[in-house]
Amino acid sequence: MNSKTRGNTARKIKENLRITGMYAFLVVICVVIIYPILWIVFSSFNPSQSMFSSTLIPKEMSLSNYVWLFTSPDSDYLLWFRNSLKISVIVMVLQVTLVSFTAYAYSRFSFRGKKFGLLIFMVLQILPLTSAMIAFYALGILLGLVQNHAHAYLIAIYVGSAIPGNTYLVKGYLDNIPKELDEAAYLDGAGNFTTFFLIVMPLAKPILAVQALWAFMTPLQDFVIAKLIIREPELNTLAVGLQSFVSGSMTGGTQMQFTKFAAGSLLIALPIALLYIFLQKYLISGLTAGGTKG
Numbered sequence: 297m298n299s300k301t302r303g304n305t306a307r308k309i310k311e312n313l314r315i316t317g318m319y320a321f322l323v324v325i326c327v328v329i330i331y332p333i334l335w336i337v338f339s340s341f342n343p344s345q346s347m348f349s350s351t352l353i354p355k356e357m358s359l360s361n362y363v364w365l366f367t368s369p370d371s372d373y374l375l376w377f378r379n380s381l382k383i384s385v386i387v388m389v390l391q392v393t394l395v396s397f398t399a400y401a402y403s404r405f406s407f408r409g410k411k412f413g414l415l416i417f418m419v420l421q422i423l424p425l426t427s428a429m430i431a432f433y434a435l436g437i438l439l440g441l442v443q444n445h446a447h448a449y450l451i452a453i454y455v456g457s458a459i460p461g462n463t464y465l466v467k468g469y470l471d472n473i474p475k476e477l478d479e480a481a482y483l484d485g486a487g488n489f490t491t492f493f494l495i496v497m498p499l500a501k502p503i504l505a506v507q508a509l510w511a512f513m514t515p516l517q518d519f520v521i522a523k524l525i526i527r528e529p530e531l532n533t534l535a536v537g538l539q540s541f542v543s544g545s546m547t548g549g550t551q552m553q554f555t556k557f558a559a560g561s562l563l564i565a566l567p568i569a570l571l572y573i574f575l576q577k578y579l580i581s582g583l584t585a586g587g588t589k590g
Contacts, residue, residue: 340559361559373560376537383447383515387454391511392504399466400492421461426520433524446526454514462507469503505578512571516564534564
């Protein structure tokens, strides 16, 4: 075997080892991700209340946890679901609308303070929402929003905190839409609003679909801010309400209902999945766009 053949063989062995290692790593990651999901799914069909089971798949499977969530007089799950959906839909509509206007303004117009505004947006999107928890709570108490208008205050927090980062993202997408289209519309007598609604926004559907999905998901998944603001049990969102299952507060601290918590958690994914299916044709291109220019 000459040196060239030995070199080719060594390279093939190295390449095979690299591919094998890559697939092994992916398998481990898949197991780490999939196992907890399977555990939650099968736990939701477990008629007992324990979070531990001798097997991943329970020996007895039942829909009793799901039936209890929707039929038991002790369950406020439908109320929590309705509260969360109301907040999610309003946040989605307001966020997409406001971000569209601000991104269009920064993308298409020149005005004093534009660069400084974009810089502020860039800085604000670095800070996590939880970093302002104390300020949110203090402001809510000062204005009486925590006591009387918790849902409206939550909506304002979700929408306002999302504007800086999402404006920057949508602006990057709009920058890739040729401005010649705007100019052609102006020549035909269209104004700024007509150009915005009939020319630019239809072409921006992919990135707006991404924004809509993110905005809809946030209230359904958020626990920390909602727990901080909401004080009345009838105003609880899904995340806050479900926490009472594992804290024992629903049963006076005597029993933790982990399997009911698993069932309720899985149902949160249902409206998200339906919205994802509805927006799917726009999401693929929207998720890969928006950050190429700016």
